[in-house]
Amino acid sequence: MASSEDEDRRRAEKARQVGLFRYALIQDLLDPVLTTRERGRLARESAEKEHTDPFGRQVKVSRGTIDRWTRDYRGGGFAALVPEPRKAVPRTPPEVLELAAALKRENPGRTAAQIQRILRTTQGWSPTERTLQRHFVNAGLTGTGGGETSVFGRFEATRANELWTGDALHGPKIGGRKTYLFAFIDDHSRAIVGHRFGFAEDTVRLAAALRPALSARGVPESIYVDNGSAFVDTWLLRACASLAIRLTHSRPGRPQGRGKIERFFRTVRDQFLVELDEERVGQIEHLTELNRLFTAWVETVYHRAVHSETGQPPIERWLSSIPKPLPLPSTADLREAFLWSQFRTVTKTATVSLHGNSYEVDQSLAGMRIELVFDPFDLTDIEVRASGKALGKAVPHHVGRHAHPKASPETPAEPAAPTGIDYLKILDEAHTANTAKGINYSSLMDDSRGRQ
Numbered sequence: 001m002a003s004s005e006d007e008d009r010r011r012a013e014k015a016r017q018v019g020l021f022r023y024a025l026i027q028d029l030l031d032p033v034l035t036t037r038e039r040g041r042l043a044r045e046s047a048e049k050e051h052t053d054p055f056g057r058q059v060k061v062s063r064g065t066i067d068r069w070t071r072d073y074r075g076g077g078f079a080a081l082v083p084e085p086r087k088a089v090p091r092t093p094p095e096v097l098e099l100a101a102a103l104k105r106e107n108p109g110r111t112a113a114q115i116q117r118i119l120r121t122t123q124g125w126s127p128t129e130r131t132l133q134r135h136f137v138n139a140g141l142t143g144t145g146g147g148e149t150s151v152f153g154r155f156e157a158t159r160a161n162e163l164w165t166g167d168a169l170h171g172p173k174i175g176g177r178k179t180y181l182f183a184f185i186d187d188h189s190r191a192i193v194g195h196r197f198g199f200a201e202d203t204v205r206l207a208a209a210l211r212p213a214l215s216a217r218g219v220p221e222s223i224y225v226d227n228g229s230a231f232v233d234t235w236l237l238r239a240c241a242s243l244a245i246r247l248t249h250s251r252p253g254r255p256q257g258r259g260k261i262e263r264f265f266r267t268v269r270d271q272f273l274v275e276l277d278e279e280r281v282g283q284i285e286h287l288t289e290l291n292r293l294f295t296a297w298v299e300t301v302y303h304r305a306v307h308s309e310t311g312q313p314p315i316e317r318w319l320s321s322i323p324k325p326l327p328l329p330s331t332a333d334l335r336e337a338f339l340w341s342q343f344r345t346v347t348k349t350a351t352v353s354l355h356g357n358s359y360e361v362d363q364s365l366a367g368m369r370i371e372l373v374f375d376p377f378d379l380t381d382i383e384v385r386a387s388g389k390a391l392g393k394a395v396p397h398h399v400g401r402h403a404h405p406k407a408s409p410e411t412p413a414e415p416a417a418p419t420g421i422d423y424l425k426i427l428d429e430a431h432t433a434n435t436a437k438g439i440n441y442s443s444l445m446d447d448s449r450g451r452q
Helices: 003-029 038-047 064-074 096-104 113-121 127-139 205-215 233-241 259-276 280-282 287-302 315-319 331-337 422-437 441-451
Strands: 162-175 177-186 192-198 222-225 245-251 339-347 351-354 357-360 371-375 379-386 389-398
Touching: 003 038, 003 127, 003 233, 003 245, 038 064, 096 113, 096 127, 113 127, 113 259, 113 422, 162 192, 162 205, 162 259, 162 280, 177 205, 177 259, 177 287, 192 205, 192 287, 205 233, 233 245, 233 331, 233 339, 245 259, 245 331, 259 287, 339 351, 351 371, 351 389
Parallel strands: 162 222, 222 245
Antiparallel strands: 162 177, 177 192, 339 371, 351 357, 357 389, 371 379, 379 389
């Protein structure tokens, strides 16, 4: 079993996954242009279907429950959809879990079963293998999967910013490191509304492409993405929920509606990447330069060329279809959308922990379940909320990690600190000691065969 804090974290994350599932189910009903009759029809259709819940089960949700979730969201926002998690019973000492995590960081190839054997050998005791696996997931030391929702089946959006499609493309190596291009294309105009090369195919690099797009091109009605790990991360659904964007994922193995972004990537390969031969790539020293070159190609070549399907240059078609003036999200709304959050239960001493850091909160919150809202790159500035209401700041007490584990920098991380435990050497020394006592393992095996 895991420690109290670890169990609280796990249960709170499950509760958040349930909230995200509920939002995904009702997001279509929140469209303000729907009539009461249209909203009722959508709710009935949703109630008749089976849905995959956060735990992989096929479930049906009644019409009354769907209506209640809709009212809850309108009254209290996303926080009102998150259920109250049950409390956990503390069992495993936190120092044991810290040592297990250190062993995993030291050698990521170690399985939970292997680390369990090491802990039993060196400490005399170990948590269960399942407890270690859960701890590694919560600590960001292993990959997690994600769910799926329905396909957006339209062939072409009727206007700009009705639908954006996002995807990632493998790029060239810069300084010996692989790059990845995140891009979003407007379905109606084929304009590229956001893009960025990064050194990782993760949520942080995805956000670096999407956030400037929203700031400069406005907020789309829908975003359509695949089921890659960066696109199913809960931060993206939180961001879309905050800005009232409908988020849709393609079904695994059924990528209908993704042809436009795939054709754009083919154009990128044929017109941009083809120019980055080994000599030219060797002249690019920084990722900033690669992004600058790509922006120049998009704005001066791709956006200005007549598109074979629309008969117009992408940027001209986009500009002719957007409302004037173009409504843009405020700086405050955009910042809120790209904050991350996690739920914690406040201890009796009015403290909470977040990824190894400890914080002090108001004494009146002791025993309460609260939401910690933060910039993933700055874990020293934490806002406390409960039921959607701001309750001040969490004061840092002990901060050993300044950024979220998923907020990896573009520069390589320092090697993990060694634990000093040489498991094979310990086994060798034990074997040598037993041999010195006169224990002959070969003869023991021979004797056991003779008795069979």
